[in-house]
Structures are given as structure tokens and as C-alpha cells.
Amino acid sequence: MSDPTENGAVTPCCNICGGRAFGDTYGRPDSAFLRTNVRCLSCDSLERHRLLFEWLDRNKFFExxxxxxxxxxxxxxxxxxxxxxxxxxxxxxxxxxxxxxxxxxxxxxxxxxxxxxxxxxxxxxxxxxxxxxxxxxxxxxxxxxxxxxxxxxxxxxxxxxxxxxxxxxxxxxxxxxxxxxxxxxxxxxxxxxxxxxxxxxxxxxxxxxxxxxxxVPRERLREINIxxxxxxxxxxxxxxxxxGDRPAMPTRSVCLIPALAMPAIPRQRTVDRGGKDILFVSGNGIGQGHLTRQLAVARHLPNGFSAAFLTMSYSAAIAQSLGFSVHFLPHHLATGEESVEWNRRLTHEIELLLDARGSKTLVYDLNFVFDGLIDVLKRRAWLKTMWIRRAMWPQHHADYLGASVHFDMVAEPGEFSREYDLGPTRGEAYKARLVAPVLLTDPGDRLEKDAARATLCLPQEATILLLDIGRTSNPDLARRHEEIAERLLRRPGLHLVEFVSALSSSLSSKEIAPNRSKIVAYPAFRFSKAWDGAILRSSYNAFHESIVGSVPTLFVPDETSDMDRQIDRARWAEDHQVGLRLLGSDTGNELEAKLDRLLCEDTRSRLAAACDRLTSSSGGWRNGAVEIAELLTGA
Structure with a gap:
């Protein structure tokens, strides 16, 4: 057992030999794996050796x-x-x-x-x-x-x-x-x-x-210097x-997203879960915003409640990796089906899931409510139903609001830029239950800077920027992403981080560079302290996760007509000095000037401080996902 020091901190001790002195790892100076203060000077054990020994000991293998x-x-x-x-x-x-x-x-x-x-x-x-x-x-x-x-x-x-x-x-x-x-x-x-x-x-x-x-428990990991x-x-x-009783795969096979290969759900007998199972239904296609909000709610359900997902998002396996049952149903634009036939199938598959799980509650997140879902709600009036409907809609989506009559409750996730919302949901706000902004990552869940960088294999001393505006169906933003990346990679001392989808193919040699990292990370904002600043779309989730996490951010709105009013979010952030804004019309010298501002340390410090003040002025941080979970369960 390690001993506490005078200030209460624990003095690490090697669990293999009992040594208490630690030094740096061996290796050539050009090795990428050199580390400090982790090698036991008595027996040369490293982190992985002590973890292995501890796991074997705790599970009584030595007996x-x-x-x-x-x-x-x-x-x-x-x-x-x-x-x-x-x-x-x-x-x-x-x-x-x-x-x-x-x-x-x-x-x-x-x-x-x-x-x-x-x-x-x-x-x-x-x-x-x-x-x-x-x-x-x-x-x-x-x-x-x-x-x-x-x-x-x-x-x-x-x-x-x-x-x-x-x-x-x-x-x-x-x-x-x-x-x-x-x-x-x-x-x-x-x-x-x-x-x-x-x-x-x-x-x-x-x-x-x-x-x-x-x-191994956290306290013990610290005691043995991991x-x-x-x-x-x-x-x-x-x-x-x-x-050993889990066999190896006989041949190599690509299966990055298991949910994509899930067969149609067979008819099963009803499972009685005491009405405590919730089915989450969402859209999104290439995106993951609607699914992410639902996951935030599902992760805050009280003990005794279970959840499953039917989603059109190609990121369906994210929910599966978090331990939830998932069924992937591509939108008819992806399958080539006629809309009427596809909606019949949507009705059928939702009902199969409800029956198979004995679900008594259904939660929906998407602006447009499909006829196939409406048919389910009409035929199963006894279901408890909720529509999670964010604000900032474009005006031409106003006709979609009438679908609220099919739901028992409409929950509207909080919006920092609500005062700039002139869209159709503003006039319907009195019909909705307004909650705090919904976040997947609580501030307390975010790794500290050094730990986040080490986990993502990022350099500890560099200035690191996250660039993530290209993972969208908007080709203009994809091109904009590459343009910004090229400009940033020319700047000395800067390390660029980009998120890639698990659906992506392997990276080309051009994309492998000492100052460029492409990573898969979810929930991404768990690592937000790893970067000094970010360039992100002003989508609902990225916008609120960045501000609550005090990440200095240059917001790039998706200005296509069917998107939420991201341009107004970015304008609000700039007006309230909690973010910078880059428009599609900002090119050449204007673009360089915006990048210069984000790379200025004083600017980043002011942005982070303004984000802190915003959260404090609203009475401290709250997660709307918790509020929605309580509305669903009566907790």
C-alpha cells in the first residue's frame, strides 16, 4: 500500500517489487514512446506490467x-x-x-x-x-x-x-x-x-x-503509479x-459498424419490463446530432430503466458501443424505396421493436415526423410519447410543427442563442417543456489536458487546434475544411487534429504527418481539454458542448437552407464574445485574419473566460438530458 505524503497525496509504490522510486523509460531519442516517471527503478516495471500484475492478483490467479x-x-x-x-x-x-x-x-x-x-x-x-x-x-x-x-x-x-x-x-x-x-x-x-x-x-x-x-479501482491505479x-x-x-473460450475470427473481415449489418427484427414474444423500457427513434443519415441528444438522455435514465434505439444515422454503432440495443433503418433516399412503402416498413419495424421489448414509452428526435411513425402513435394511443424538438428551425419548416398533436409532450432543449431565434418554433414555445441545453458530456467527465493528449497520442507541448467542419453532406463545407487544413498545416508549431468517422476508409500517406492527427473519438468532447482551440460547425451539439466546456472556438455555420439556423448561433456567439464566426463569404485575407485571431493566445483566453461567465451567470451548469430523463420516468 502506498503511503500518504504530508499534504495528503499518495506516494506511488510498485506492486510487483515494492519499489518507491520511478524514473523515465529507456529508448532511443527518436522513439515516440518515451515517458517520464513511470519506470520502477527497482525492477524496471512499466505501467502495463503493474496493471497486469494487479489484475491477476485481484482476481486470485496467484492462488x-x-x-x-x-x-x-x-x-x-x-x-x-x-x-x-x-x-x-x-x-x-x-x-x-x-x-x-x-x-x-x-x-x-x-x-x-x-x-x-x-x-x-x-x-x-x-x-x-x-x-x-x-x-x-x-x-x-x-x-x-x-x-x-x-x-x-x-x-x-x-x-x-x-x-x-x-x-x-x-x-x-x-x-x-x-x-x-x-x-x-x-x-x-x-x-x-x-x-x-x-x-x-x-x-x-x-x-x-x-x-x-x-x-482496477482509480485509487489503486494511482497507488501503483499508472x-x-x-x-x-x-x-x-x-x-x-x-x-480463451471466445474464439478468434477465422479470417479477416471488415465490420466497423456492426449495426449496419443487423437483419430485420424477427417477431418475438413480448418481454415484460414493467413499462420501464424506452424506445428512442431518430434520423440523421450521415450526421449524428439527433442520435447524440437521445444518447445523452438514455445515459441519464434511472436504475431499472432500459433503452433501445431505432435510428437512420450511419453512426448507429455509437449507441451499440455504449451498451444499448440498436436497430439501423436507412432512410428511403438511401435505399431507393418509394416513400409510401418505406413508411409502411418504418411502422412495421417500430412495432416489432415495441413488442419485442415490451416498451411503453417512445421518444422521437427529428424535425420532420414521418407518416410511418404517426401511424404507430395512432394505433398505440396508450404509448407515452415525447418529441425532442430543438429550436432555430428555418422558416420553411413551419408546416412540420403540426405533428406535435401526436405526442404527449414536446421537450425543447435549451438554446444559448434563443434570443436570436426568429424561426417558427419560437411561436410554439408555449406548447413545449423548455429544459437546459442537452449535452452528452458533463464537464466533470472531461479529461484534464495532459491525460486527454496522452490518450489521443497528441504532443504535450504543441499548440493544438481541432478542425471538424467537413463531416457533413454539405460539399461546400467539406471543401472549406480542406482549405482551412492546408492553411493551418503551413503554420509552424501548430498540430492539427481532425475527427474521422469509423466509416472512413484507411488514411492515405498524404494524410499522415507529424503535425496532423486524424482520430475516431466518441464522445468527442470528453477530450476537449486536449486542444487549445477549435474550428467547428455551429450545430446544436458542437455549439453547446464547446461553450459549456469553455473551448475557444471559431464557429463555421452550415448555411444550407434545410439546416437549423446555424448562422444565427454563430452571430450570437460573436456578439456575446463567447466565440468567433467564419462565414462562407470570408475568403483569402479575411479567412487568414480569422485564423490569426483564433491562434492568438490572448483572444483564446478572453473567449474561454467569457464562456465561463456565461455558464456562471445562468446559475451554474445544468444538463437538459437529466431533466428530460426525469420527465420520462417521473424520477
Missing amino acids: KDLKILHLAPEPCLARFFSGRYGSSYRCGDVDTEQYRNIPTIEQIDLCRDLTGFEKRSFDLVIHNHVLEHLPCDYADVARQLHALVRPGGYHIFALPFLPGGYREHIGVLDQAERSRLFGQVDHMRIFSPHDLADTLGSVLPISASYDATEL PECCWFGFNNNALFILP
Whole structure:
């Protein structure tokens, strides 16, 4: 157990050897994986070794007789395993000369020798930072290693990660170039959080997310010197713990968005959940705003309530990754169906879901209410129903407001720029239940700057800007995104971060650069402290998440006619000095001037302070998602 210091802080202690002094990691100066104050000076253990040891100890593995295969064995673990398990512990590496202090080391070439091992013969198969070194097909090796684990046993390993997508080069390559691409001169490849599901995830049954606090409590992680930057998201010290009774995939197959492949729902018997199941229905297509608001509500439902989603958003798997049941139904413009036929199918599939889950409540989020949904509401008048209807509509959507008669309740998420809303919902506000702005990410859930940057593999010292205006069906904004990216990448000392969809293909070599990171992250604003400023569309979610999170932001409105009045949100932000505004007409010198303002440290400080004052002046931060959840459940 670690000891408290005089000021109450905990002095870290190595849980393997009891050492209390920590230093920097070894490695060449050009390695991308050097870290400070994490290597135990007594036994050389690193974060991943202490986490592995702690998990095994907490789950009482050391009280069992185990047969272990340990590859590229770390001496800090090998000494303990060898002493505890004797001949039942086997360890090996292709280069045994570097393990002279481990007398039982065997020469094992993973590219050739695994066929000589009996399948299902080990309780634990352990390898840390091994797959990236192999001069052969890593997928075949990973699959063979997994096959060695007995039912009830575990395949445990760690990998290094860098942003920019998976890349590999087994042939001859200049050392400087290999280090640039893979982070280290002896790496044949590098894995990336961006496409892990499509690489290692197509071979082994890995999870869609990572949270070390699910393995070991936070307090204990601190006690054994595992920094917070290692806790969340796939990182260089994330521990993959795969049960041996979950088989490896026989071949590589791309399945980034499992929800897209879900079959039509079969007829099932009704499940009685005591009326505590809620079905969320949303649209969106390429976007995810409506789905995100519903997820915010679902995550705040009280214990005992369950939720499922039917969505037209191509980001359906986001809900699935958060633990919810999801059904994906593409809009008829995507399927080519006639509108009438598609609405019949919408009615049918909603009713199948309601019956299968025994749902008594339905929540809808989209401006336009489809005839297929209206038919459900008419036929099932006993349903408790809510329409989550945000403000700032364009005027020509006024005719859609009449659909409110089909719902028991209309909830309007709060809008900071409400005073600038001259659209049709303003005259209907008296019919709605106005709540605070709905956010997916509570301010307390946001990682601190250093931890967020480390989790996303971002440089700690650089000025970092997030640019995220191109993930839209608007081609003008997609072009604008690339134009701004080119201008920013020419500025010295600046690191550019861009979000990419999990649906994206692998990145081109042009998009892999030392000062450019493309990442998949959801919920994205959990990492908002990682960047010094942002350039975002003034869509509902991005606008409010940025302001509540005090992120200095240059807002770029989507000015197409069918969108919400993003241009008025951006104008309000600039008028109230909580954001900057960039219009489509701002080009050339005007564009450069706006970028200069965002990159000015004084400007960013003023914007962040104004955001803080805005939140404080409204009585402190509140999340409308909590209020909506309470309205739905009577909590």
C-alpha cells in the first residue's frame, strides 16, 4: 500500500517489487514512446506490467496452479512467475541473448514455431508490445496464440498505438523513416485507435472501447503509479484481456459498424419490463446530432430503466458501443424505396421493436415526423410519447410543427442563442417543456489536458487546434475544411487534429504527418481539454458542448437552407464574445485574419473566460438530458 505524503497525496509504490522510486523509460531519442516517471527503478516495471500484475492478483490467479506462456518476457514479471509456477511457466523470444538473466528462456520464433504448440494448453498466454515487431503476418500469429488458451484461461497483451491509421512495412526501410511511420526503428507496423476494429479487431474478439478503471479501482491505479492518461481509450499501456473460450475470427473481415449489418427484427414474444423500457427513434443519415441528444438522455435514465434505439444515422454503432440495443433503418433516399412503402416498413419495424421489448414509452428526435411513425402513435394511443424538438428551425419548416398533436409532450432543449431565434418554433414555445441545453458530456467527465493528449497520442507541448467542419453532406463545407487544413498545416508549431468517422476508409500517406492527427473519438468532447482551440460547425451539439466546456472556438455555420439556423448561433456567439464566426463569404485575407485571431493566445483566453461567465451567470451548469430523463420516468 502506498503511503500518504504530508499534504495528503499518495506516494506511488510498485506492486510487483515494492519499489518507491520511478524514473523515465529507456529508448532511443527518436522513439515516440518515451515517458517520464513511470519506470520502477527497482525492477524496471512499466505501467502495463503493474496493471497486469494487479489484475491477476485481484482476481486470485496467484492462488491457482497455472500453466503460462510468456513471450518477450519482462524480467520484472518473469522472476515472479518462474518462482511461483516453476516448470509450468514457459517463456521465450526469438533473440534469447537479451535475456541472460532469465535462465529458463526458450528460443521461440513466433513466425515459425507456433504450430509445434498444443492448442488449448495454457491458462495464460501473455505478450506485451510484441506483434508490432514481427516480420510476418501478425494476424496469423495473433490467431495462433489465441488458440493456445484453454477455456477459462486468458490471452493477455498490450500494443503500441499512434494516430493516423494502421500501417506496415516489413521490407527494407530507412531507420529515420521507420521511426517516423511506426514510432520506433525496430517496428514493422503500428496500430491505431482509428481503425483497430478493422485490423486486430477482425482477428481477435477485442472490445470496442477501453477503460482501465473497470479492471482496477482509480485509487489503486494511482497507488501503483499508472497515470490517468493510461486509463481511458486504446493507448500504449491498455491491457487486452481476452477469454480463451471466445474464439478468434477465422479470417479477416471488415465490420466497423456492426449495426449496419443487423437483419430485420424477427417477431418475438413480448418481454415484460414493467413499462420501464424506452424506445428512442431518430434520423440523421450521415450526421449524428439527433442520435447524440437521445444518447445523452438514455445515459441519464434511472436504475431499472432500459433503452433501445431505432435510428437512420450511419453512426448507429455509437449507441451499440455504449451498451444499448440498436436497430439501423436507412432512410428511403438511401435505399431507393418509394416513400409510401418505406413508411409502411418504418411502422412495421417500430412495432416489432415495441413488442419485442415490451416498451411503453417512445421518444422521437427529428424535425420532420414521418407518416410511418404517426401511424404507430395512432394505433398505440396508450404509448407515452415525447418529441425532442430543438429550436432555430428555418422558416420553411413551419408546416412540420403540426405533428406535435401526436405526442404527449414536446421537450425543447435549451438554446444559448434563443434570443436570436426568429424561426417558427419560437411561436410554439408555449406548447413545449423548455429544459437546459442537452449535452452528452458533463464537464466533470472531461479529461484534464495532459491525460486527454496522452490518450489521443497528441504532443504535450504543441499548440493544438481541432478542425471538424467537413463531416457533413454539405460539399461546400467539406471543401472549406480542406482549405482551412492546408492553411493551418503551413503554420509552424501548430498540430492539427481532425475527427474521422469509423466509416472512413484507411488514411492515405498524404494524410499522415507529424503535425496532423486524424482520430475516431466518441464522445468527442470528453477530450476537449486536449486542444487549445477549435474550428467547428455551429450545430446544436458542437455549439453547446464547446461553450459549456469553455473551448475557444471559431464557429463555421452550415448555411444550407434545410439546416437549423446555424448562422444565427454563430452571430450570437460573436456578439456575446463567447466565440468567433467564419462565414462562407470570408475568403483569402479575411479567412487568414480569422485564423490569426483564433491562434492568438490572448483572444483564446478572453473567449474561454467569457464562456465561463456565461455558464456562471445562468446559475451554474445544468444538463437538459437529466431533466428530460426525469420527465420520462417521473424520477
